[in-house]
Amino acid sequence: MSQQEDIKLLRINYLRGPNTWTYRAVLEVWLDLGGLEDFPSNLLPGFNDRLVGLLPALLEHHCGVGERGGFLQRLHEGTWMGHVLEHVVIELLNLADMPTGFGQTRSTSRRGIYRMVFRARDEQVARTALAEGHHLLMAAINNQPYGPADVQATAQKIKAKVDDCYLGPSTASIVAAATDRRIPHIRLNDGNLVQLGYGASQRRIWTAETDLTSAIAEGIAHDKDLTKSLLATCGIPVPEGQIVNSAEEAWEAAEDIGLPVVVKPSDGNHGRGVSLDLKTREEVEAAFRVAQPHGSDVMVERFVRGHEHRLLVVGGRVVAAARGETATVTGDGTSTVVQLIDAQLNTDPRRGLEEDFPLSRIDTNVDEAIVLDLQRQGLSPDAVPAAGREVLIQRNGNVAIDCTDQVHPEVDYIVSLAARVVGLDIAGVDVVAQDISRPLHLQGGAIVEVNAGPGLLMHLKPAEGSPRPVGRAICDHLFPDTPDHTNNDGRIPIVGIAGSQGTHRVASLVAWLLHLSGRHTGLASRDGLFLDQRCVDPTDCSHWEAGQRLLINRAVQAAVFENGADTILRSGLAYDRCQVGVVTDLDGAADLAEFDITEDEQMFRVMRSQVDVVLPGGAAVLNAAHARVVDMEALCDGEVIFYSTDPKAAAVVAHCARGGRALYVRQDQVVLATGNTEAFLPGLGKLSAWRARRDLSEDALLAAVGAAWALGIPLNLIGAGMEAFESSEKTAGSAA
Template identity: 40%
Template structure:
C-alpha cells in the first residue's frame, strides 16, 4: 500500500542527521541480539518520502547492489524495493542501506527496524544488527551520507571511493579466516566468545571454563613448542634425531658462511630466514654462488634475528599437513601463484584476469589472495625466460612465486584422503616431537600418495599457528571442517563452556537480593563473581569500587578465570546504554517496579520502565527460570516474555487473590516461594507442584531485624527462589539466609546498624519515595519493638534524607512527604553530584514535600536543611539521645560509616579514661580510599539522551527487516 505523500513546503534538502549513536553489545530493549541504534533527524526530509524524490530509488539501487534481495516487512524478495516505489521515509532507507553495506563487507547482518521517536516529529530510532561494531557504526554513517548525496549531490563526495575505504576498514578489523572458522564452530555449539583486543585474541567460554585463542594458537599451545617451531634449525635437528626425513641444513649469519654451507650441502639449495613466516624471504632452487649471495640479502631482510638457514633443495610438490591434538585432520597441496597461457594475452594481462576472480581479495579478505607483481615475481618470471609483456603458449604454466603460500597468491588442492598412512604417521610424529597442539607440517615430496621414505622427500618446516584457509576453502576439492577438532581440543564433548548467570533487577532491593544470592552460593563453595552498584566483587573481594551495574562490569566478571558462578545486578541505565553484557542469563530476578528515574531517557511511565527491566526476563533460555514478584502487577505481566520456567515469590496472605494465583500455578507443577503465617510467626515456604518445603522463620533471619524489615523478607524470598531454581539444596539455602546479615562488611550501605551512644543508627541507600515507604514501615515496626523492650521514655525517630537531582520535581517532593509520615525530625542533605541542579535546589524540594505533609497532620515536627552529607551526619548525631532510632539515607556510605565508627571508638576510649567521648572524623579513615576506583557505568553514570525505548511493548526481535 502506497503512503500518502505530504505536500512539500520547499525543495528537498540533505537534512538527514545522526543525533545519537548507541551500541548494544547484548540483549536490549529493541532486540534479542546485539544491535546499532541511531537516532536520526530527517529535518525537512520528513516531508519527502522516497516516492516524492524523482530518480532517488533508481540511483540508490544502482549504487548499492543487493537491496533488491531485502524482503523487508513484505516477507518476500524485493519487498524493500516495493516499499521504495510506494514511498517510505528516509530513516527506514538508512536502516536497509546500513545492513547492505555490512553485507558487502562480508558481515552477515540481516535484521533491523525503524520506529518514530514518540512526540518528536521527524526523528526516528533506526536499529539494525551488526557483526563488528566498528563496521556497523561506519555503515550507518556512510548510509546517511549517501542518502543526503542522492537528495542533493554533495561536492567532492565519491561514493565508490568512500565504499572502497569502508571495505578496507572492514577488512582491517575483521577476524582472519582461521579465527572466523573457529568462532563459527564455537557458535554452532553455543560456546560464547569475547574479543579481547582489536586483533585475533579471543576468549571462548566464560569464567573458570574460559579458553583463549589467537588465530590458531590456543590456551593449550606451549610457549616452548612455539619457540622450537620458530627456530627452523633446531626443529630440523630434533626431527632428524627422531629419524624423520628432513633436508640437510645449516644455520649461518654471513654471506661467506652461506656460500660455504651451500657447497658442503651441495647445489641446488634453499636459503630462508631462521624465524620467517608466510614464505617471506624464502629463495628456492639456487644453483650458483651468485644466486646464494642474492638470496642471502633477501632472506636477511625478512629475518628478525639475522640468522639464515641454508638447506638442500628437495624437489617435489608442496603439501601442508594440519595436525590437531596429535591427529592428522587435513592435507592440502599448495600450488604457487601462477597464470596459464592462452597464446593471446601477455603475462601482465593474465595476472589481471586471474585477479579479477571474485574469490580473490587483498590479504585474507577472501578465500584467495590477489597475485602481487613485485621484484620477486619479476625475478621468478625472468628465471623462466618471461617478462610481463611475454605471451606464453596456450596451456603453459607460468609461475610468479616459488613458494605455495596462499598469502602470496597461491591456490590449494585438497588431498586429505589421498595421503599414504606412512606419511600421515610421519606428520603426526613431527607435531608430537615439537610439542604443538595445532601444527602445520610442510612436506616436499613427489607424491603424497606414496611413502616419502621410498620416493624421496622431507619435512621442510613445522609451523605454529598454521592458517586454515587452504583447508576450509580449497580452490579444488572438498572443504575440511578443521575447526571442529580445535574446539574439541579446548572443549571436549560434554564439558561446560558457560558459568551460571543470575541477573537481578528492579527498582528497590536488587543490591541486597544479589548479595543474598551470592552469599548462598558462596556457602556451596562456588567462586562467585558479582556486580552491583557498589562495585565488582570476585570471590568476596571488592576489586573495583564504582557503580558497576552495567554491561562492562558483567563482561569483566565473565572474563575472570576464577569465577564459576555469576550474579549480576542489572540497572536500567546500563540496559538503555549498551544492553546486557552477555547473550543470556540462566536465572532472571525482578524484585519490583516503582516510580524512579521516570522522565529520563524517554522513560516516562511505569510500563515503559517495566519494558526496560523485562530485558533480563527475555534473555532467559528455555531451560532457565525467571523469579518474579507476584505481588507487583508490572512484574507479574513479565511472565509472558519468558521462554523458560517461572518461580513466583509473594508475601500475600493465604486466601488473597494473588496467593490463589500462585497456589493455582503450583498445583499445575509450578514453583513458588511464599509466606505461611502462624501463631509462632511467618514461615518461608518453597512450593514445587504439590510439595511444600519449610525453609525458615522470617523473624530468625538476621537481615529482617526480627521481622521488622519487610522489604528484606521480600528480598529473602526472591533470593531463595533464585537459589532453588539454580539447584541449591534446601539446607544450603536455609543456612545462607540464616547467616546473611546487613552488616557493613556483608552488605555495605544497605540497612547497616551502628550503635552510637546507645542510639540505633541505620545507614541505608534509600533515595526514592517507593523505597522510603518500605523503610518507613520498618522504622515504625522497629521503633515499636524497641519501645516494648526499653525502659526509656518515648523513642524519637530522626531521618537524614536526600534525593538525586536528576529526578522530577514531584518525585523529589514526594520523597519528603513520605519521610514526614515516619520521622519526628527530618534533616535534608544533598549529594555531592548535583546532576544539573543548583546548590540547595533539590534539598528545598524535599523540604517542601515534608512541610506539606506536616501541614496535613504528618508525624514530623521539624525539618532542617544541612547540605553537606558529612556535616548533616554530625548535626544528626549532635541531637540524638540515647534510645533514639536514627536512619541516615546516604550517598557516600563509606564516609558516613567511618564517621559513625570514629564517634563510637572515641566514646569508648573516653569511657575507659573517664572523660566524655567527643570524637571527630578523620578523613584518612575513609574506607573508600583503600579500594581501587573506576568510572561508574550504571544508573549513576547516566546523562541526558535523545533515544527512546518503544512506546508500546514490542517483540524484542528485529523483525521488520529480513535480508
Template identity: 30%
Template structure:
C-alpha cells in the first residue's frame, strides 16, 4: 500500500466473523469472467444461523444501508435482497452485498458478486467485482467490520467508509478521459493493460499495441507537446501564421508588466509561462497597478517567467481536435457565486456544493468546488476574505480556469460553432503537428467567425480533457472517445495478436514445444510462456517461471511479437485468473483426477470442479476462434455447449459419438481410424498419416501423447499449414531432437 493510503484504516474488527484470506484474481477465473476479489470468510458460531434468526440484524443493516433496497438478488426485483434477508440467508451472502454497495456508494458500480461454500465447515468464499483492488479490499474488510459491529452492537460510520473509498477512487483509478478511452477500446474487443499507477495505458497487444497517457498518444509529436507546454512560444508561432492572439509579453520583471499596462491601456491577465498548470496562479481582469504587482509576484512563485497578456472580454470556449479534425466544442464557465447581501462567501460556496449534481472528484456532471490557494487568492485580490458577506447581486468567480475538475460548468456548442472557427482550429493542430488538441478561444459569440468579432485564441493544450465533451453539464454529450480510438485503430486494422492457450493435466509443455518447433521456421516472431520460461522468438528471457498473470503480460506487452502461445495450468486459473483477455485458439488436452495437488484448493471438491476451472480457457475465446476439445473426456466434450467460439473436437477413435455428431453438423475434428490420423475440415475427410509414423521422444502410445499430437494437428490446420507440410513436420527427425533437447533444459 502506498503512503497516500496510510491514514485509511484497514483494521479488522475482532468479532465472531473473521477473514482467513484475501486474494485478487485479475483475469477470467473459476468464479467469474471478469476480475474479482475473493474473501475467505469464517462465519464461526454464525455458520448455520441465517439472518432471520439473528435478533435485530435485518433492521440494523437496513437502517445503516437503506440503499441495499436496490439490490435485486435472485428475486430479480427491487427489495429482493431485503426479502432474502427476512426469509433467512447466511452472513457470507450479506457481506457480499454490503461490499458491492459500499463501492457503489463511492461511485464504483461493480454490480457482481457471489458466495460459495468451501470444503471447510463454516468457511465461505465471498467473491465480488472491483474497479480498484485497494478499493475492493477496503470495501470487503469494511463489510466484515460492519457485520461484526452489528453483531457486537457497536457503532458504524458509513459516511467515513464511503469517503475513504472515494479518496481511493480519486487517487488510484484512471482519470475520466483515460477510463472513457479504455472502456471504448474494450467495447471494440481491444485489450487494455494499465502500465502504471496513473494514466499510462497500453491498448492492443504485441506488434499492434498503442501506448497512451491520458489523451496523449504514442504518435503525438514530442516537439508539438514541448511547444504547447510553452504558452508564450505557442502564441508567437500561431501569430506568425495569422491566428488572432492577444497582445502579450513574457518577462521576469514586474516593471515590464506595469509598462505593458500603461502602454496598452487595457486590463490584464497574468499567468505562468509554462503549461500544465491547469489554471494555477492565473489572475484575470486586473485593473490596477496594485493588483498587477500582487498577481505578478504570485505567478512568479510558480514560474520564473510570467506571461502578461491583454485581457479579452467574452466567453471561453474549448474546441477539441482529434486526428487533426474537429471533434466537439463546449462553452466553459468558471464556478461562481452571486451575493445575497446576507450570506458569507463561505456559506455561498457551501450552498453551491449542495447541488446534488456536484460530486467529489471528476466522475459526475459537475465537480464540487474546493476552496484552495487559488480561490483564496482570487478572493483576496477583491479585498475580500472567505467570511466576507458578498454584496447583493455581485458575481464572484471562484476559479480562473474552465477545468471541470475545479467545478466549472460546460455546455455543448458543437452544432453551432461557426465553420470558419472549425477551420482555424484544425489549421492550428496542423501548424503545431498536434494530433489531439484542446484549443481555447475567447469570443463574444462562437457562432460568428473569430476574425470578425474581436475573438482570440488564448491557449492550446496537448492533453485535453474529454470529460467536458463526454459528460457536459448541459447540452448533447459528444462521445469523442470513439473518434480517439478510431484514430488509433482505424476500421479493419488489427488491434491484438493471436493467442493460443493450452490447458490440460498432462502434455501442455510438450505441445508448447511442438509449436515452438514449427513457428521458429516461419517469419513470425512468437512469444511463448510455459513451464520452462518466457520465450521471445528463439530467446529465453525468463526461466522456470511460476504460473501467474505476470508472465503472459511480458509477451503481450512486447511490440515485436506476432503471435503468443500461453500454457495455462489450473493453479493459475484458481489463484490468479487468466493472464490475457481472449484467445483465438484454446486447447483443453485432458483431465487427470489422480493429481492430488488439484484438491488442495478449498473450493475444489472433485474432478467436475477441475473441469469447470479448465473450461475458463475454452470459454475465453473470441467468437471467430476455436476451442480444441478432447471428446474422449465427457467433462471436456461438454464444454462445447457453453463456449462462444467454434468447437474443434479430437478423439483417439472414430467411434466417438460426440465426434460423429459434430462432423454431421459440419464441425471440424481430428481422430484416429485404423491407426491412421484423419482430419475432417468441416466438409471432407483427409488421411494425414499412420499414427505410428509420428516422430516424438516419448512412448508414442501414451494416451496423453496422442492427445498432444491430435491437438497439434488441429492447430496446424487452423494455421493454414497444408496436409503435405503436416506430414513433413510430423515425420521430421529434427522435431524429435528439438523437443527432447528443449524438455531436458
C-alpha cells in the first residue's frame, strides 16, 4: 500500500459545559480522513499488530462491544481511523495518569468527514494528547519508525502538560469531594483558585485555604514568634525561644535557653533552613547561616525530643495526622554519601520531584540542613563512610506516615485549640512528641508551628498507613449539613431556556418574576447581560462566557440563561445542572449548516441537552404543541410540566390524567392544572387585553409562567408580576 496522507484536523472545539455528547467538558474534533476513508483498519496490512504493539493496553478498551477486548474486535473486523484515533488519544491520556473512559466518533453528511470527541478536563492537555495521538496513529498507519520508547516519551510529554495545567493534588482532592457531593466548581485562574458552588452560594478555595481563612490569622501563623506567644498565653505547650539577628546572638540565646536547641527561620515553610538538636557553638552559628536566607528573622528555641507530627485541623477538629521518621544510610566503604543517598533512599518509588509523590528526593545541593548534619558527624556529601556505619541524613524528613488513629484525645483538644487561638479554619499544626498517643505534658511534647494553607498530600498519599479523606472534610466544612438536613450543594436556582422562538422574551419574564420574589437575579440572553434588571452589557450574551460571569458573581441569588442551539453546539451550557429547563421548539436547523445540522429532526439531540441537565428535584417545562419536544419527557430526571395554548392537546390531557401539572389557555385566561384540579392564574385578567399592550405570544407567556410555577413562586405574585411586566421591560431597556 502506498504512503497515506495525514488525517486532517479540520476544526478543534472545546465544549466546556454540558453538550450534545455528554454532561462533561469534551474536546470535539472534525476530521477529514481523505484517502483513508477507503482503508478501514482491516485493510491496512500489519496496521493492527503495529498499533497494539505500541499500545498493548488497548486490549482493556471495551468500546461499543461492552467487554474487554471489544476495541480489538472492532479493529480486526474493520473500523475507520477516526474511531481509532479516539481510542489512541484515550489510551495516551491513561498512560499520562489522566484517565478518561469517554469518547465517541460519528460520521457526518460529507464523505470522509467525522466528528470525534473525548473527555477532557483541561483544554491544553486535551490538545496535546490529540496532537501526540495523531502523530502516533499516522506512524502506525505508514509503518514509520516509532517504538515503545517513543510511546513512553509521548506519555511523559502529556503528563508534563497535566502537571502544568491541572490542579495540584490538595486542590484536586477538595474538588473531587465536591463533585462526589454534586457541588459544581469553576476554576478561576490557571492555578489552584477554585470556586465551589454558584453565585451567592459559592465558596472559594486556594489549595487548602478557603474564603473563611482569615488574613489576620494567616499573618499570625506566618510570624512563628507571635504564634508561640499567643499559644503560650493560652496555656498551650510551646518551646521557649528568641529572635536573633546574628550568629553570636544565636549562641547567646542558646546558652540562655539551654542546649540542645533548634535554629530556624521565624517565617519559613516546608522545613527549609531548620536545624535540630544543636549542642555546640559551632553548630548553632552554622545553623544561623543556614536559616538566615529562608526567612526575615531567625529563631532559636528549645529542642523538643521526639518525632515530628503534622496534625490537620479542619473546622475545629483534627481530621488527619502524620508522623515523621529519620532517614539514614549505611556506609559500604566505597560509596560517597551522595551515592549512598541515591542508592538507598532516592530509589524508593515513593520519592520524586513532583508534588504528587509522598516523599521528596533528597538533594544535598539544595538542602543545607543535611550538609550541616553531615558536618556534625564529621562528614561531607563527598565523604566515604566506613562499611557498616549508619549516617543520619534527615531528622524527621519524612512526615508521611499516617498515625491518625493513634492521636490521644487530649492532643486532639490542644491542637484544635491552637488552630482556634491563631484563628485558622484550616491549619497544619506541627507537634513534636515521642508518642502521639499520650498527652503532651506527660512526655515534654510541644506544638512548634501552626501553618496556614497546609499541604494535604501526606494525608492523601501517605508513605505508610491509610489515606484519609481530608478533601471531603474540607468540603463538608465549607458546605455543612443544613438544620433541616437538606443537601447544601452550593447551588442557586438556575433556569435554562432553549429554543428559537421568543426565548429571549421568556427569559426576561422569568428573570422579572424571580426579581419580584426577592432574589438578586442575573439574566444572560441575546438582549444582554442583566443584574437585577440593570443592563451591564447590551451585546448578545447568550453564550458560555457571559453565563460564567453570572455564576461567578457573589451577589447573584438566581440566574436565567437563554440557550440557542448555536450556544449548545459551540461551547456547551454555562452550568452543569439547573432547577428548571424550558424547551420551546426545535426550529432553527437552517442556520446550523456549519455543525452539519440541516433538518429539524436533528435538533432533538441538540435541545435535549437542556432537559438532560435538570436536577432530580427540578422540572422541565415543555411545549406540548411539538411532538418531539413532548418526547423529551422521558429524558428528565425531575418533574415535567407541559404547556399549550390548546387545552385539548393530547400530551396535556394524558399528563393531567396521570396527575401531572400543565398550563393552557381557556376562556382567555391562563389555567394551571394539577391532575384534575384547575385554577385560573390570579391577578392577570384577560389575556387578550394583556397581550394588546405587549408584543408577546401566548406560548412565551405560558412558558414563563410554567417556569415560575416550577420554581415555587406564589401564583398571586406570578399574576401580579405579569401584569406589571411592561414597566419592568422599559426599565431594563433604559438601563441598557
